């Protein structure tokens with residue numbers, strides 16, 4: 095069977111943030127890294143960023159509406175600059191982040207771009223995922239694996255601070271706080287306030303300050319509020335008993351702090367000011383970009399160091415999220431893939447994890463659990479495609495794998511009658527044999543994807559792209575990430 | 580001098596016993612027995628009643644007393660079954676590491692010297708024949724004898740085995756009978772199911788005692804199968820004694836060399852899980868059949 099052992103795919107990452115919009119195009123090398131003696135294991139072995147866009151201000155129609163036309167123009171321009179057409183893009187993700195994600199037309203934008211930016215480009219959003227991409231893009235994930243030290247990356251952007259905690263390269267916790275450098279806007283290089291966002295108003299209430307758009311402020315007037323916000327960022331790292339202000343600004347559950355933190359990395363727009371040697375000394379320096387980012391960065395450094403956190407420099411600062419999105423959103427997985435060519439790509443596959451404890455002993459028992467879960471989640475009313483995820487069979491014995499196969503077929507009988515493909519995601523190393531058992535037990539040829547050694551959670555959504563490497567693997571993009579809370 | 584030595588010996592025995600008891604490896608009863616024996620100045624006779632199994636702490640457990648970065652050691656231990664992160668007592672291994680080493684060595688020796696049990700062969704419904712090596716000792720000293728069937732085996736195989744099939748499966752003890760008993764119950768049914776689903780004609784698998792890899796060439800010359808695959812016990816190491824390999828070859832003949840074989844190794848619960856290996860081997864066999872070649876020749880066609 096002729097098969098290449100090495101293939102290159104082109105991936106695009108587009109990050110539409112509160113303040114800035116960026117794009118990177120990278121080339122991922124996929125290779126079979128297992129030696130000839132072993133079952134093939136296809137992995138991404140190299141990631142090379144081949145094009146970095148300019149950093150654009152996110153085009154807005156008004157405060158709450160992103161200008162979709164302008165955004166697609168940016169993408170078009172950057173493709174041209176990179177010498178690529180949408181057809182040359184294999185995979186990737188668009189991510190609408192921070193404050194912008196709340197904006198009304200976010201979904202429309204994502205849809206518009208997913209069509210525009212190549213066939214497999216998928217749309218993602220969500221604070222947890224964003225935090226993780228940022229931490230992977232900044233190098234925090236890699237650092238935690240190489241140094242074996244728990245590292246927290248905080249991506250501090252225009253509107254939010256996104257935390258991702260990494261342990262041995264794996265994201266173990268995440269959170270999002272409504273603190274960013276762009277929450278109060280100023281005349282550039284000036285001292286006149288032009289806009290105060292809701293979270294900034296909350297912070298002002300707590301510092302007892304009364305500021306209004308149109309007013310001019312001095313650095314000593316501005317510092318307390320920025321200090322207060324920086325304090326909240328550090329508060330989340332320090333303790334699970336938070337100040338009132340932190341509580342109000344948290345947009346997701348806080349960090350669980352299950353691991354002691356060894357290093358902290360800051361990425362995002364304000365990061366360069368965290369690692370600067372001196373803080374801003376005039377209002378003109380603070381408002382160089384029409385916000386208070388430089389001051390927030392500096393105050394954050396002061397606060398972190400005061401509380402004894404050790405700062406580590408990231409590999410990427412302002413581009414961390416977009417690089418993470420472009421290079422880290424794709425997982426490769428493969429085992430048994432029996433599909434008609436045109437079934438893929440499949441978008442927005444809902445993941446169901448029916449088995450909370452050990453898998454039942456009999457096919458009937460297994461089927462019952464699946465049926466109940468399908469009822470509970472009303473999957474039968476769900477138009478789309480669902481995937482069943484599980485840790486693995488009861489034991490790795492052939493008998494138990496066979497029982498699992500029969501149970502899955504029984505439990506999914508009604509679903510399969512609707513001519514939908516059977517998609518299974520297994521953590522244990524048994525994807526091939528499970529697929530084989532299902533094919534052997536099914537009374538008709540099935541459209542089946544059985545992928546293994548991938549961890550997903552209940553109600554995650556995944557996208558599955560067209561097969562690569564001679565049909566042996568599929569790119570899988572995980573979309574929502576929630577840690578066990 | 581003798582007396583002094585004796586006293587010293589008692590002190591040593593006592594402290595070792597106490598250390599073991601502290602770690603929960605020796606019951607009070609066991610300790611008393613050994614101490615009493617030491618005091619009596621008579622050779623120690625094992626007390627079969629109080630003889631208990633020693634249980635080792637899990638392999639993953641870190642044994643370094645004051646690690647600089649415990650996370651790093653844990654992460655490295657996860658990557659390898661090798662004996663790292665086991666700490667030390669002065670310049671020597673800790674008692675626990677030494678005991679584990681000796682135990683693993685014993686397991687490896689057992690794997691080589693034990694036979695695959697009759698009961699197992701019956702349960703798996705496997706016909707059994709023997710190589711030209713009549714005993715384990717001969718098998719170990721004369722690799723050439725393990726590479727061909729005994730005269731009796733030649734007769735049995737010619738009489739009982741189906742000829743001209745696409746695939747003949749052999750189960751061969753090789754250097755680890757333990758590997759056979761640990762993996763075949765999950766590997767063989769997965770492989771048989773896979774081959775059947777693929778519509779491949781398979782002869783009834785059988786067992787070869789005291790066999791080496793090349794014995795497959797001899798069997799193939801009799802049954803005339805297209806592909807012959809040996810599921811054979813690998814030389815055990817101190818990491819695992821349960822590892823199995825699958826050596827496959829397309830139509831071996833007198834000019835066959837080792838490079839003509841394809842091998843998938845490290846099949847065991849800590850490596851490629853045996854059931855998954857069965858499904859994977861089905862793919863590999865299909866490739867060999869399609870290419871009409873195995874080993875390096877197969878790779879060159881890819």
Ligand code: B12
Pocket residue numbers: 130131722753754790791792793811812813814815822824837838839840841842843844845
């Ligand atoms: C012992 C051993 C050897 C010995 C064999 C000595 C002997 N005459 O018995 C020696 C040192 C010669 C050897 C050499 C090689 N070996 Co070697 N060897 C092993 C080992 C440690 C144990 C094998 C075993 O238990 N066999 C079972 C007994 C019962 O079989 P046997 O009939 O007594 O012995 C035969 C086999 O061992 C076979 N054999 C041994 N190695 C290899 C490698 C290949 C590719 C093939 C087809 C056959 C083969 O040759 C022996 C004589 O017929 C395995 C490790 C493992 N996990 O299995 C590696 C292993 C099988 N060897 C391996 C390799 C790569 C090689 C070499 C290609 C190394 C090299 N670059 O030169 C050579 C090729 C040998 C050849 N003639 O073509 C790899 C195979 C990887 C693969 N499939 O591509 C293994 C899995 C080690 C590893 N993890 O990398 N090997």
